[in-house]
Amino acid sequence: MGSALWIAISGLNSSSKQMDVIGNNIANSNTMGFKSGKAYFANVLSQSLSGGSSGLMQIGQGVNIADVATQFSQGSLESTSSGLDLAIDGSGFFIVEDDDSSQYFTRAGAMHIDGEGYLVDVNDYRVQGYAANSATLGDINTSGAQSEPETSTTFSVGVNLDARAEAGDTFNSSQTVYDSLGAAHTLAVTYMKTGGAGQWGIAATLDGNAATAQTYTGIQFDAYGNMQYMSTTAAPTTSETSAVGTVSASIDAGHDGQVWQDGAFTLTYTSATSCAVSSTQYADAEVVGYTAGTGYVDVGVDLDGSGGADVTVRLSGTWAATETATVTLDSTASTPANNAITFGTLSNGATIGVGNTLTWDMMSADAETITGYASTSTVKALTNDGYPSGVLRSLAVEKDGTITGFFTNGQTTSLGQVALADFANPWGLKKMGQNLFSSTLTSGQAIVNTPGSGGLGEVKSSSLEMSNTDIGTEFINMITAQRAYQANAKVITTTDDMMTALMNTKR
Numbered sequence: 001m002g003s004a005l006w007i008a009i010s011g012l013n014s015s016s017k018q019m020d021v022i023g024n025n026i027a028n029s030n031t032m033g034f035k036s037g038k039a040y041f042a043n044v045l046s047q048s049l050s051g052g053s054s055g056l057m058q059i060g061q062g063v064n065i066a067d068v069a070t071q072f073s074q075g076s077l078e079s080t081s082s083g084l085d086l087a088i089d090g091s092g093f094f095i096v097e098d099d100d101s102s103q104y105f106t107r108a109g110a111m112h113i114d115g116e117g118y119l120v121d122v123n124d125y126r127v128q129g130y131a132a133n134s135a136t137l138g139d140i141n142t143s144g145a146q147s148e149p150e151t152s153t154t155f156s157v158g159v160n161l162d163a164r165a166e167a168g169d170t171f172n173s174s175q176t177v178y179d180s181l182g183a184a185h186t187l188a189v190t191y192m193k194t195g196g197a198g199q200w201g202i203a204a205t206l207d208g209n210a211a212t213a214q215t216y217t218g219i220q221f222d223a224y225g226n227m228q229y230m231s232t233t234a235a236p237t238t239s240e241t242s243a244v245g246t247v248s249a250s251i252d253a254g255h256d257g258q259v260w261q262d263g264a265f266t267l268t269y270t271s272a273t274s275c276a277v278s279s280t281q282y283a284d285a286e287v288v289g290y291t292a293g294t295g296y297v298d299v300g301v302d303l304d305g306s307g308g309a310d311v312t313v314r315l316s317g318t319w320a321a322t323e324t325a326t327v328t329l330d331s332t333a334s335t336p337a338n339n340a341i342t343f344g345t346l347s348n349g350a351t352i353g354v355g356n357t358l359t360w361d362m363m364s365a366d367a368e369t370i371t372g373y374a375s376t377s378t379v380k381a382l383t384n385d386g387y388p389s390g391v392l393r394s395l396a397v398e399k400d401g402t403i404t405g406f407f408t409n410g411q412t413t414s415l416g417q418v419a420l421a422d423f424a425n426p427w428g429l430k431k432m433g434q435n436l437f438s439s440t441l442t443s444g445q446a447i448v449n450t451p452g453s454g455g456l457g458e459v460k461s462s463s464l465e466m467s468n469t470d471i472g473t474e475f476i477n478m479i480t481a482q483r484a485y486q487a488n489a490k491v492i493t494t495t496d497d498m499m500t501a502l503m504n505t506k507r
Contacts, residue, residue, distance in 0.1 A: 003061070004495045010062030011488030014041055017065050018481045025469045033108030033435050034467035035070045036474075042066035072426055075107075075468040077460060083396045084111045084119070087465040090457020092420035093437065095448065096125035097139070103128075105421055105446065107465055108435035113395070117143025119403070119418075123434050129401065129418040130450075137448060140403065140416040145392045147407040149182025152386025153353050156361040157189060158368030161200050162377040163225060165193040168284055168304055171377040177206075177358070178386035179350035187358070187384075191377075192304060196262070198222065198372055199231070199331075201304075204360075206343045206352070213342040218331065221372030227362075229333040236311060237328045241266065245317025247325040252300065252309040264328040267299060269319045275299050301327075338362055387411060399458040401451040420456045421446035 018039040028034040044061035077087045086109035088094070093105035104125065111127055114120045119127040119140040126139045157173050165171075174188040185207050192201040198221040204211045218231035236249040247267075263281025270276060272292055279285045284305030291298035296316040300309030313327055339360035346352060353359070361367045368381045390409030397403050401418035423429065428442030439446055451459045 003059070005492060007060065007062040008488045008491035008495065010044065010064060011491070012485060014039075014063045014065055015481050015485040015488060017068075019478070019485070021068055022474050022478050022481060026471065026474050029467050029469040029471055029474075031435065031467050032110060033075065033106060033465050034469065035072055035075075035107065036467070036469045037068045038071055039065055040067045040069060069427055070429070070431070071468060073468050075465045077463045078466050080462050080464055082110075082112075083394065083461050084113070085109060085462055085464050086111060086397055086418070087460040087463040088420065088451070088457045089460050091426075092422050092451070092456040093446075094121070095128035095137075095419055095421050095446070096121050096123070096436070097128060098123075098125050102438075103446075104432060104436040104438055105429065106435050106437065109459075110464060113142055117141045117145075119416075123436070127418060129403075129416055131416050132414050137419055140418070142392065142395070142403075142405065142415050145405050145407075145413070145415055147387075147390035147405075147409050147411045147413060149178060149180070149389045149409075150385065150387050151180040151350075151352055152177035152187075152358065152384045154359045154361050155187060155384035156366070156368040156381075157370065157379070158381030159191070159379050160371045160373055160375060160377060161191055161193075161221075163198065163221070163372050163374040165377070167193055168306075169193045170306070173379045173382065175382040175384060177352065177384050178388050179346055179348070179352040181348060181350040182388035183348055183350060184388060185346075185352065192306070194218070196220070198228075200372070202339075204341045204358075209344060211341045212344050213340075215340045216334075216337075219336075219370065220333065225371050225373040227336050227370050227372070230336050230339070230362075231331045231333045234330050234332050237330070238313070239326045239328070241324040241326050243269070243315075243317075243319055243323040243325055245315060245319050247313060247315055247327075249311055249313045249327045252312050262330050264326050265301065265303070267301070267313055267315075267325050267327065269315065269323045269325075270321050272297060277301055279303075336363055338364075397459055397461040399452060399460070401459050417450060418459060419448050420451050420459075421448050422454070422456055423447065 021037045021039045025036040041063050043063055088107060093107060094109060096104050096106060106121065108121065110122050111119055114124060121127060128137055129140045130137065155177060159173055161171060171191045172188060174186055176184050177187045178184055188205045190203045194201055199218060201218045204214065216230040216232055219227055220229040220231060222228040233251060238247045238249050240247055263279065265277055265279035265282050265285050268276045273290055275287050277285045277287050282303045285301060285303050287299060288302045288309050289300035296314055299313045299315065301311045301313060302308060303310045311327065339362060340357050341360060342357040368383060387409045390407030390411055392405050393408050394406045395403055397418065403415045403417065405413050405415045423446060424444040425442060428440050429437040430440050432438050449456050
């Protein structure tokens with residue numbers, strides 16, 4: 001009978017410890033990444049009343065707590081507004097290290113960047129993973145992350161040029177391009193309607209400085225508004241209508257880059273400092289300047305009325321008033337192709353494009369479309385492959401743990417990758433508080449892999465794993481623990497009554 005008291009006491013102790021486990025589970029029902037515990041009971045070694053080893057007439061010696069096992073079932077995932085809040089969807093643990101390089105493991109994924117640029121958890125322990133282009137496990141640091149500039153080499157323009165435009169009408173498009181230092185420049189293209197059907201001249205400038213060379217200086221559309229030809233103006237040809245001397249002409253290096261309609265203009269000599277120009281094809285032609293030398297006069301002629309010399313005519317020898325020279329311009333056409341445009345040296349010492357030559361992409365699969373429909377001239381799209389330097393603006397984490405940096409220049413770069421750990425026996429991990437576990441001989445060494453590989457779960461960004469405590473289940477366990485405690489207490493009081501009755505038999 002005396003054993004019943006001790007057996008009941010063991011029941012009280014075990015039920016009390018079970019209530020401790022239940023209370024801890026309920027207390028941590030809102031703890032991020034918490035894994036609940038479960039108390040497992042085991043009976044104490046029995047005694048045999050027969051004194052033999054047959055296993056007959058055995059009476060138990062009570063109960064004890066054999067194990068309080070951590071339940072590693074998945075907790076619910078809660079969405080957050082921070083891209084550095086991470087949850088593991090599946091098995092595995094985040095790896096963190098303290099200042100003493102002691103390693104811990106956690107399911108709590110509320111992370112942030114500290115003042116030194118390290119990715120850390122709520123304990124300010126450094127999250128472990130792989131730096132960009134590294135296979136060595138270590139701290140993840142984002143300090144100094146910067147996107148290097150990329151010089152523009154290719155650009156494209158999507159534009160419609162109004163087929164109803166009159167000769168001499170212009171339209172402009174401009175976009176920002178970047179040099180090798182990441183400095184911004186304005187690339188502008190002027191489109192001028194010429195006298196020919198569907199013909200437009202094109203001239204590019206960089207920060208207002210004309211291109212030194214263009215493969216093509218004009219475009220031509222077919223009857224359906226599709227770009228059909230690209231043109232260049234051939235070197236002018238000259239003839240002396242009535243003169244004593246020689247005449248030569250060249251397209252001026254600073255001309256508007258236009259393709260003028262095929263035609264000719266007549267230059268009439270009046271004096272060493274005066275000439276007149278006339279043309280039926282180039283109605284806006286005018287004389288814009290002279291350069292007089294010994295025995296020659298250079299005459300600048302503006303063909304389109306936009307200012308600046310388009311053609312320079314050199315008159316050498318002896319010229320008399322009223323004598324004339326005829327200059328003929330012809331354009332050559334070819335099928336559409338990319339247009340190489342070369343600029344002079346940049347003032348900041350940087351370069352742009354390839355050797356200061358930009359390629360106007362007109363024909364690739366990605367090229368923007370140029371059309372000549374009878375609708376208002378408009379820019380539809382502008383693209384180029386350059387960008388300035390950029391500083392880190394925000395971070396995002398992919399499901400494989402890759403940390404992607406978003407920079408102010410619109411570029412994205414991988415800055416590292418979060419690693420996960422797993423164990424042969426996760427139930428052997430030791431709880432260290434602060435949502436941390438440490439490995440033991442029972443758990444075995446950590447098996448480290450990237451998320452989604454080696455049987456590990458994937459990482460969910462902007463999410464946190466909540467406690468896996470089931471309040472309903474814990475309430476049921478609480479009731480059974482309470483009833484067991486009450487029943488064991490009743491055994492004690494009943495045994496006491498029996499012993500009292502036994503003692504009273506002597507009276």
